[in-house]
Amino acid sequence: MINHPAFFSVSPEMGDPLSEVVRLLHPSAAFANIISGKGNWAVRYTEYGLPSFCIMLEGSCLLTVDGHEPIIISAGDFILLPTTPAFTLSSFVPAPPVFLDPFKVASEHRELRYGDGEGTPEMRSLGGAFLFDCADPGLLVSLLPTVVHVRDSVRLSQLVQMVGEESAGQKPGSEFMLSRLAELLLVEAIRSVTAGNAPPGLLQGLADERLAHALNAIHARVDHAWTIDELAKRAALSRSVFFERFSRRVGMAPMAYLLAWRMAIAKDLLRGNELSVSEIAERVGYSSTSAFSVAFSRHVGITPGRFTRASSSE
Structure with missing residues (x-):
């Protein structure tokens, strides 16, 4: 978490730039699906272009985002990809990848199972994306590095799980809840980025x-x-x-x-x-x-x- 006082000690007559940017993004919703895997597996997603996220609930796997070194994501880890370039998600033993269209996956709202479909999964996660109603979604990209990897964030885990519950339940008021949860998730994810790995921009300036x-x-x-x-x-x-x-x-x-x-x-x-x-x-x-x-x-x-x-x- 960022400990710089500039993020939190805003005097009464001044604005809060980070909050203003998130408001201007108008996150209208977020959705999340359960993703699980067992055995040896690999999936290859084509470029999505919109912000997506994942939090690992159980086990671990390998994430390889195009242009970046592979990273291991384990239980409790949170991943945010502000522009979601093409990436591969896999077990640690190589397997021929299954190619998936992220737009089709986003519209299905169901559990996705990779690898062996029988038995208890070795990996479970919640993966989803943000939906924006704004004129300038590039505002988020200007704030963050290409890959945001946060370890052991209880607050992010709780928020993503609430998004998953709202996405699956579709109860009265879900649309409002998902838009507010999207705002909270974005702010928490942005706060987790240190000035050291943020690109030049508002976060570095505020730090x-x-x-x-x-x-x-x-x-x-x-x-x-x-x-x-x-x-x-x-x-x-x-x-x-x-x-x-x-x-x-x-x-x-x-x-x-x-x-x-x-x-x-x-x-x-x-x-x-x-x-x-x-x-x-x-x-x-x-x-x-x-x-x-x-x-x-x-x-x-x-x-x-x-x-x-x-x-x-x-």
Whole structure:
């Protein structure tokens, strides 16, 4: 777990950037299936492209994600793949892989059995995926490494098991429960990533106590006309040191981050189609609709109006 105080000591007037990112993702649901195996087996999943997760309930197996060294996952381990590239899951003795389509598996909501179908399984896990209702699912990818491997997290285990129960039960209120559980699961998984193995981005920035003050200020007042000097003062750093440190740890310059966050909020508000373009422009810190439209078009590639129409037709 992350022990950096920047994650938890947010002053009352400041926002909580991590919570804001998860809210902006709009996780609408999560589902999970029981997966078990016995004997010698291997399954090969094609690229899924969406975030998926697995928690090992009993036994162990081998996970080989394309582009990464194989890792052993054992009882209590949690795996999160933010983009779910192609991967192989197998027993420790090599076996010819069975090829599976992750989209088909995701739609079936049943127990999956690998290898020998008879007798008590040697490995049991819960595997599933997140469903998002947002304009920018890439926000999650920007926070996390390609493979998140957490060992012995009781909280993650409990959350995933609750997802599994809700997925299987389909009781009244399940849709609401699954969306809230998805939010909790995402936050807990993100918290488990240390700044040391996170890519440059928000997590690395928040883990830096000085930069966290500037990031919290940006998120708390996205409509403010921030300058490098103001943000450097928030971080108690010189202008040059702040700029270099922010750019290195967050992966982009301070003003580029401010623009990216403004555009992420703008896309979410445009997709909601409840505010006018001029109201959204004001919300994200632009003094005129034309200035906002120009900035949005340059950043996103289409005008705010076209973005709204495209979102409405999805």
